[in-house]
Amino acid sequence: MNPLPAKIRILVVDDHTLFRRGLTALLHRDPAFEVVGDAGDAGEAQRRAEELQPDLILLDNHLPGVTGVDALPALREAVPAARVLMLTVSEDEHDLAGALRAGASGYLLKTIEGDALAAAIRRAMRGESIVAEEMTGKLVAAYRDAASPQVAPAAPASPLAALSPREQDILRGIAGGQGNKEIARSLGIAETTVKIHVQHILRKLDVSSRVQAAVIAVEHGLA
DSSP, X not given: OOOOOSSEEEEEEOSOHHHHHHHHHHHHTSTTEEEXXXXXXXXXXXXXXXXXXXXXXXXXXXXXXXXXXXXXXXXXXXXXXXXXXEEESOOOHHHHHHHHHTTOSEEEEXXXXXXXXXXXXXXXXXXXXXXXXXXXHHHHHHHHHHSOTTSOOOGGGOGGGGSOHHHHHHHHHHHTTOOHHHHHHHHTSOHHHHHHHHHHHHHHHTOSSHHHHHHHXXXXXXX
8 A cells, every 4th residue: 555645736627616626625625635636627637647747637528629538548547656536516426437438547526525526636646546326236237238248258358368277366356446444354364465456466467556457347347
């Protein structure tokens, strides 16, 4: 689990000025957060991200011109080390799936409470995956629907084949939204052991976040 910086530097991206100001004011109440800038569209967001190099980007999907989901690759290229949390009103499973495929660390709805948002930011900075509870069922449905029944499964090509049975158990827990402590408790092993396995899982699957690992687990029927 990644240590948190003394101040988490945040870039807020949303096309509504009043929402940006309100969200900035809310985040400034927590001494652990510093909103270093904001942007109202994808182009401005990329420029600001390159300039400010934030630790985390809160990204709306409904932006003028280019959507937040479509802007994700450019943002991640501009700030490779930054976490990106979608914060949107969209409950569309295709937006959710697209954001996670593009490398977002999580997908939150704007109905989230302030305390829950603060906790989600900290979890994302620790490398955890966060999906709004209202969207977890849609996440599974989106990837199950995306699987084509006409294509025969090629078991040897599955990335899960590289994982040991224990690593698959842990990945199943990640896909179920469990943290390391919960996984350790359910499997009867030490939390430090889970952390080591998670690092191996991310390396073997060639992904950088737990969300991306969870997506692979769902796509290949592990969750």
